[in-house]
Amino acid sequence: MQDGPTAAVILELYEKGMTADPAGRARLLCAAAGGDPDAAPLGDVDRAVWALHERLFGGTTRAATATCPHCGEVAEFELPEGLSLPDRTAGETIAVAFGGQSFALRLPRLADVAGGAPDLTAIGPDAPWDAPGFAEAAEAALEAADPGMRLQLELACAGCGTASALPFDIPGWLWSRLAATGPRLIDDVARLARAFGWSEAAILSLSPARRALYLQAAAQ
Ligand SMILES: [Zn+2]
Structure with missing residues (x-):
């Protein structure tokens, strides 16, 4: 993928993945992360997609939800900081x-x-x-x-207190971040374009902090 403003990359991936099914999204995100979706072993796909996640969303919220297999409650949890996937220990x-x-x-x-x-x-x-x-x-x-192939996260349920190892679907997780962010970016572009007449490319190239400042100014 070309290096470009993060917001433009997020919006491009969101647009391409919107009509895809989960398997299609995993392929899309693998390719965007520089992997080969036809040839890469699953662990390599996860490692590449996780690196893309950190590039696009590193340092932002790591809050997620998962259904507790013990009590069925949907529990909130935080992804661990510095989560890294173990390397492959063998050939393909x-x-x-x-x-x-x-x-x-x-x-x-x-x-x-x-x-x-x-x-x-x-x-x-x-x-x-x-x-x-x-x-x-x-x-x-x-x-x-390949211990990185099916990453499990140890999560403690706030409802019943049971700790469970849950599979962590990395392409699915990155997609959920894209799906949450894409519509917000569209809204930002629409508001700033209306207020200042700027192009989509110009607005998406603003840093998030500067975009927020202009959104404030536009609202006054
Ligand atoms: Zn529970």
Whole structure:
């Protein structure tokens, strides 16, 4: 992605992702983060999208909500400061030892999980997925190969006090920030364009602090 004013990038991603489904948004955000949505393993997608999140929204609110699996309450929590995703510890193909044999598995990609459940034949065409215990062995080997692939956050529920490890959907999280910010930016542009006749590009290139000052001035 071109380096440009952050607000312009946010608005561009919001516009492109508005009509996409979650899988399409993950692809969009992966590409915007400089990753290859067709070839990147899921952990690489998450690491790239998280870096993009920090570039666009670093230092701003980290408040989020999650549904407690124990009591069903929607609980608020703060994302930890300095959250960083563990690195991949293996190549894109790993060997899983099972029943005295070794089976090659490719780390899953976005396309492999686009339908919800992972496409196991795509990940390991020769692997004995139906053999009892193989799927568990494969999952453990994949998680060891890329601990950043399915990040879990340990969250304590304010309602019932239970701590749960919840999966953290990084592209989904970045999208929620974009979806919250895009309409606000449109509103800012509309108000400043009406007040001063400036172009969208000029308004989006203002720093957030200066945009806020002009919004104040326009309201007087
Ligand atoms: Zn709870």
